[in-house]
Amino acid sequence: MGIVSSAEGISTNELQLALRNSGMPLEALRWPLTPLGLHYLLIHYDVPTVDVDAWRLELAGRLARPALLSLEELKERETVTVAVTMECAGNGRAGMTPRPLSQPWIGEAVGTAAWTGTPLAPLLREAGVSGNAVEVLFAGFDCGIEGGVTQTYERSLPMSEALSGDAILAWGIGNVALPPQHGFPLRLVVPGWYGMANVKWLQRITVLDAPFHGYQQVQGYRIRKNADEPGEPVTRILPRALMVPPGIPDFMTRRRFVAPGRHRLEGRAWSGWGEVSRVQVSVTGGARWDDAELGDAVGRHAWRGWSYSWVAAEPGDYQLACRAWDNAGNFQPLEPEWNLGGYGNNAVQRIAVTVTPS
Numbered sequence: 422m423g424i425v426s427s428a429e430g431i432s433t434n435e436l437q438l439a440l441r442n443s444g445m446p447l448e449a450l451r452w453p454l455t456p457l458g459l460h461y462l463l464i465h466y467d468v469p470t471v472d473v474d475a476w477r478l479e480l481a482g483r484l485a486r487p488a489l490l491s492l493e494e495l496k497e498r499e500t501v502t503v504a505v506t507m508e509c510a511g512n513g514r515a516g517m518t519p520r521p522l523s524q525p526w527i528g529e530a531v532g533t534a535a536w537t538g539t540p541l542a543p544l545l546r547e548a549g550v551s552g553n554a555v556e557v558l559f560a561g562f563d564c565g566i567e568g569g570v571t572q573t574y575e576r577s578l579p580m581s582e583a584l585s586g587d588a589i590l591a592w593g594i595g596n597v598a599l600p601p602q603h604g605f606p607l608r609l610v611v612p613g614w615y616g617m618a619n620v621k622w623l624q625r626i627t628v629l630d631a632p633f634h635g636y637q638q639v640q641g642y643r644i645r646k647n648a649d650e651p652g653e654p655v656t657r658i659l660p661r662a663l664m665v666p667p668g669i670p671d672f673m674t675r676r677r678f679v680a681p682g683r684h685r686l687e688g689r690a691w692s693g694w695g696e697v698s699r700v701q702v703s704v705t706g707g708a709r710w711d712d713a714e715l716g717d718a719v720g721r722h723a724w725r726g727w728s729y730s731w732v733a734a735e736p737g738d739y740q741l742a743c744r745a746w747d748n749a750g751n752f753q754p755l756e757p758e759w760n761l762g763g764y765g766n767n768a769v770q771r772i773a774v775t776v777t778p779s
Contacts, residue, residue: 435525444529450665450689453533453719453726454504457594460532461616462602463509463524465574466565469622473606478590482558482628485549492592492606498539503589503612504720506533506691510615510642510655514763521763528663528770533689533723536610538591542584550584550628557583558627558635559609559620570636576620577633578611587612587722590623612722613657613693615765617642644760652760658693659767660753662700662727662745666772677774684731686713691724692747699746700727706740706771707755713743733776741772 431439442463449459477489509530514521516528524530545557556577564573582588588611592599599605604621611618617637632638638654645652665687668679690697701710716726733739744753757768 431525432522435522438524442524444526445532447529447663447666449532450663451687453723454535455532457534457597457600460534460603461507461509461530463530463616464563464602465567466563468601469562469564470601471562471606471622476606476624478607478623479625480544480548481625483551483554483630484545484628485551486547488548495539495590495607496592499543500537500539501589502535502537502595503587503610504533504535504718504723505610505612506531506658506689506722506724507610507616507619508658508661508691510617510764511762512661513757513766513768516768517757517759517763517766521761523763530616531661531663531691533719535595535719536589536591537593537595538589538607538610541588541590541609542586544590545583545626545628548628550580551630553630554580554628555631556580556629556633558625558629558633559623560625560627561604561620562622562624568636568640570640572636573624574620574637575633575635576618576637577629577635578618580628582611615642615655615658615693617655641762642764643762644764645762646759647761655764656693658691659765660690660692660694660697660745660747660751661767661770662688662690662697662743662753663770664688664702664741664743664772667731667741667774674773677772678777679733679774681733681736681776681779684733686729686731686741686743688727688743689724690727690743690745692745692749692751694751695747695749696721697725697745698748701744702729702731703742704731704733704739707742707769710744736776736778739774739776741774742769744769 512530643652700713713729718725
């Protein structure tokens, strides 16, 4: 993964990625659950075609009872529906200078869905996890070349997360079967973790007695300043608040235009480290901050709403911003902290707004 200066603009390679992937329009923050077609989407390689009748999920590795399970057998198990806010680890990458060369997300790589499936932990326990197991590896069907390495997409989770967390093996969104682009017939959903952990198109789960050293674990998704550092792994989602852009947009620039008067600013806030405990709003570009009113969440792994009343008394140009805290003490910085992969940029959102003369 390289970097580009702001003067170079977007590359053809980045444009190809942007056309294959999609972000959530920020006006969709008005919905507690993101409409299915508006949920953000990142596809690393190609969308595989899976014959569900022949498909089996393989449980392998350090297990007393390895197994092959059909989708129908999985559906006979305990079924849960869990609302989860999922965000791409590269969300906000385009706001870094110099910009890391990859999918150029601005801030829209997020969505909240009600995922339907079966809990992961009971399935592993019933299969008899070995006492010396340390990680669980999840392999998808999607295959490609990255960093010069031919690979299927694979990621592992610590055993503690797999057995004590709320991860599920999802076959649906609500009562709708997973669409092909979201991982049909089965995907992993790990509440609170960035999107890279939520492996799609699952074909195999392997319990390991040593840490996994595949590309997506030790090369991709690491916080590092240069390519020679081992870096720190990307894990849980950092706190973020996003605002529904008020008023109406200019087509090209997306600058917002509102009439003078009172406006209800609203949005959503979330964190993978704990409940959102505070949201602040600035209508002065960060010179002054006021507390927003917090609303409810549709589940403990989902974003919560917030609102703020803004009196736009004087015509002119304004910069609106919002920021969030969680109950673990994490909060959003005013400026991004740069890293080579462009991961975890949760710097505050800023929206240019013009109050028009009455």
